[in-house]
Amino acid sequence: MDSATAHNHTANGLPKLRHEPSSLVSDGTIEIKTDSSSSKRKLDNVTNDESEHQDKRRKGTAPIKEEYLLHHEHVESKQEKADDDAAEAFHHQDRSGSNNSKGQRKKQKGQNKDRRLKAASDEVGLCSTRNHASEFSPRECPYGDKCKFEHDLRRYLKESKKDDLTTFDGVCPVWAERGACRMGWACRFAKSHSKEIEHPDGRKELVLVEDSEKLSRFQEYAHSENAEIAVVNNIDTKDKQSLTRKKFPTPKSDKYIPYLEVNQQNPGDQGRRKPQHALNGRANSSSPEPDESEKADNRSNYVEAPLLPSEKRRLYFGPDTPTLAPLTTQGNLPFRRLCTTLGATFTYSEMAMSLPLLSGQKSEWALLKAHESEIHPPTFISNEKISSLPPRRNIVYDYGYTASSDVRFGAQISANKPWLAIKTTEVLSTLLPQGLRVIDMNCGCPIDLVYKEGAGSALMDSPSKLDKMLRGMNSVSGAIPVSCKIRMGTKTGQPTAQKLVERLVLGAYREYGSPRDTPCGVAAITLHGRSRQQRYTREADWDYISETAALISDLNARVDAEADTIREADPRDQANGHSSRQSSKHNPVFFLGNGDCFSHVDYYNHLEQAGVDSVMLGRGALIKPWIFEEIALNQYLDKSSSQRLSYIETFVKNGLAAWGTDTHGISTTRRFLLEYLSFAHRYVPIGLLEYLPPRINDRPPRYAGRDELETLLASDSYKDWIKISEIFLGTVKDAEGLKGGDSEYGWVPKHKSNAWDGEAQG
Numbered sequence: 001m002d003s004a005t006a007h008n009h010t011a012n013g014l015p016k017l018r019h020e021p022s023s024l025v026s027d028g029t030i031e032i033k034t035d036s037s038s039s040k041r042k043l044d045n046v047t048n049d050e051s052e053h054q055d056k057r058r059k060g061t062a063p064i065k066e067e068y069l070l071h072h073e074h075v076e077s078k079q080e081k082a083d084d085d086a087a088e089a090f091h092h093q094d095r096s097g098s099n100n101s102k103g104q105r106k107k108q109k110g111q112n113k114d115r116r117l118k119a120a121s122d123e124v125g126l127c128s129t130r131n132h133a134s135e136f137s138p139r140e141c142p143y144g145d146k147c148k149f150e151h152d153l154r155r156y157l158k159e160s161k162k163d164d165l166t167t168f169d170g171v172c173p174v175w176a177e178r179g180a181c182r183m184g185w186a187c188r189f190a191k192s193h194s195k196e197i198e199h200p201d202g203r204k205e206l207v208l209v210e211d212s213e214k215l216s217r218f219q220e221y222a223h224s225e226n227a228e229i230a231v232v233n234n235i236d237t238k239d240k241q242s243l244t245r246k247k248f249p250t251p252k253s254d255k256y257i258p259y260l261e262v263n264q265q266n267p268g269d270q271g272r273r274k275p276q277h278a279l280n281g282r283a284n285s286s287s288p289e290p291d292e293s294e295k296a297d298n299r300s301n302y303v304e305a306p307l308l309p310s311e312k313r314r315l316y317f318g319p320d321t322p323t324l325a326p327l328t329t330q331g332n333l334p335f336r337r338l339c340t341t342l343g344a345t346f347t348y349s350e351m352a353m354s355l356p357l358l359s360g361q362k363s364e365w366a367l368l369k370a371h372e373s374e375i376h377p378p379t380f381i382s383n384e385k386i387s388s389l390p391p392r393r394n395i396v397y398d399y400g401y402t403a404s405s406d407v408r409f410g411a412q413i414s415a416n417k418p419w420l421a422i423k424t425t426e427v428l429s430t431l432l433p434q435g436l437r438v439i440d441m442n443c444g445c446p447i448d449l450v451y452k453e454g455a456g457s458a459l460m461d462s463p464s465k466l467d468k469m470l471r472g473m474n475s476v477s478g479a480i481p482v483s484c485k486i487r488m489g490t491k492t493g494q495p496t497a498q499k500l501v502e503r504l505v506l507g508a509y510r511e512y513g514s515p516r517d518t519p520c521g522v523a524a525i526t527l528h529g530r531s532r533q534q535r536y537t538r539e540a541d542w543d544y545i546s547e548t549a550a551l552i553s554d555l556n557a558r559v560d561a562e563a564d565t566i567r568e569a570d571p572r573d574q575a576n577g578h579s580s581r582q583s584s585k586h587n588p589v590f591f592l593g594n595g596d597c598f599s600h601v602d603y604y605n606h607l608e609q610a611g612v613d614s615v616m617l618g619r620g621a622l623i624k625p626w627i628f629e630e631i632a633l634n635q636y637l638d639k640s641s642s643q644r645l646s647y648i649e650t651f652v653k654n655g656l657a658a659w660g661t662d663t664h665g666i667s668t669t670r671r672f673l674l675e676y677l678s679f680a681h682r683y684v685p686i687g688l689l690e691y692l693p694p695r696i697n698d699r700p701p702r703y704a705g706r707d708e709l710e711t712l713l714a715s716d717s718y719k720d721w722i723k724i725s726e727i728f729l730g731t732v733k734d735a736e737g738l739k740g741g742d743s744e745y746g747w748v749p750k751h752k753s754n755a756w757d758g759e760a761q762g
Helices: 084-090 153-160 173-178 212-221 237-244 251-263 292-300 333-341 354-358 362-368 395-399 418-431 448-452 456-461 463-476 497-506 542-561 600-610 619-623 627-633 641-659 663-680 708-713 718-729 732-736
Strands: 022-024 029-033 038-042 194-198 204-208 409-414 439-443 482-487 524-528 590-594 614-617
Touching: 153 204, 173 212, 173 641, 251 418, 251 463, 333 641, 333 663, 354 362, 354 409, 354 418, 409 418, 418 439, 418 463, 439 456, 439 463, 448 456, 456 463, 456 482, 463 482, 463 497, 482 497, 497 524, 497 542, 542 590, 542 600, 600 614, 600 627, 619 627, 619 663, 641 663, 641 708, 641 718, 663 718, 708 718, 718 732
Parallel strands: 409 439, 439 482, 482 524, 524 590, 590 614
Antiparallel strands: 022 029, 029 038, 194 204
């Protein structure tokens, strides 16, 4: 701990409390001190809404207590605000969602041109025929002497493989959990699950060791050579090859897309009388019955009708379902697994681009892999102790929802053309029928590369195209519901979301003169309270989200008023078919709000004041993943530095399980850990704050934590983040095999790649 603050701490490391508006007390409450009296209230009841605090809190600055602040002259007074826009965009610079891209990698420019990310690997890899075999019983290599990989196990271990790590007490964390390690001899902890045995003839053999008791729990994954233990949505190599060769069958899409092309010129004609040529010459016939030959033709051409929106798996979103948003880069399997253990009810994949999915691209399909915990039936938090919210209704009776048939994990895709979205949806529903709860269409991605190709938030300006996409997706998705995530609009001050929501909820054809609405069947809509132009430069507009929620209630009232009339929509076209608001008989679309939710106070305020069904959390979960615990308990949790470090350790173990314990897997885990720490360091412990609740866009002045580890976790220097990674993954020099030392390691923050100087930042 810095000497400047040491005198402010007691012998047991806790801070000496001063007479300030709020101070922590040992019983877990906050003591509110005023000039005339002192009273205690639970931590979750302390807010910054009191008039005495409003004027004292500086906008944009975290209100850290005086005794923790650093006042060195050479230290900047405030941490520089991270550029979340640049961080979000970087991951997509080599990706494409349309068929217009030539697949050429462009030269890096601007602030990211010095971001060199090279995956580490062994100098010479061990042949796969030897990697999981005992020394004397390898499989026959089909390449023989021409194989470019090492066949001599002992020479590989001595000369090519990097030294084993000593972290985790030298024991492979994957083997310790599962009884076997799929990395075999390439594992950087191989000594913990291998031994040398001596045969009767005196020969010594190196063999791998398995724990049969632990391994028996994962037998369901042992029957497929492509299966990863405890990982689902891992498609077979043959299916990827069929996609690459454009031979994967999509019969539903092949029939629907031509129909879409025929009817797209005038949507008002859809649902009305058929053209003359479609009547097969029977328009003037006195007999409505077709002849026998025509009946035979009809029977041979019969195609099973797709599941209508009302017949699909029912969804449920409510106050008891805090949801993790689709996250760029950090929405990976290890992080989602961490959030699930901390209370996230539902999770989404990172946005996957449709064209690479249809091309069988391995890296894109990897985004859809999920941990087995994400396909278990969801569990819901209790809101009985929250007086401001009504008691939870009977979700089985009122919603027709059955949790046992639901899963936690949904996929989000991006497309710029209807045929891309439709074919991708059919492929996903065919290959992953049990591993997805919903397929979500991204209509809010603000990244230039995605927007300029007509995908992401560009769909906000093309409502007709989006309508066709969602209808087509519903027609081919089988039992999997379809949803979408949108923004307020593309331009600041010109929101278009409410007009789009009206179209999605009521249907598109009324505006073309059709007497009956035909909804597109979207099951849920999530609104991010910012425009594309705003990105993250301003706070999310929850007033607009509230207005949109009220609009949906009004739309439901209109639907009720048109019951039993010619204008009533066909109930079969309504998704979910639930009634979550007592004022409406029909409320087929769930509505979620998204943006700047950073505490349980924010979460429940949005539910009560904005009127949304639930709240989706993004950056708030990145900065403090235990926000889901706070929501479940309805109180602040002042996590100690050791607890926060344990979450980092859990993320590392999840990463090693997902990406491997070999040199490449450790390098990948370290890279994503550093991306995680680039958000996690922004967290300011509750016990250090003068006023509550914390705000996600506030940046703290320079401060020292309550112990050295807390100070280290608060550092905004990427060199300190690397030090934290070395606690679990070994030194960068040893683990990555850098001859030049740490300076050769190419990772730097995405938003500061060109000119980040850790030393200058203090």
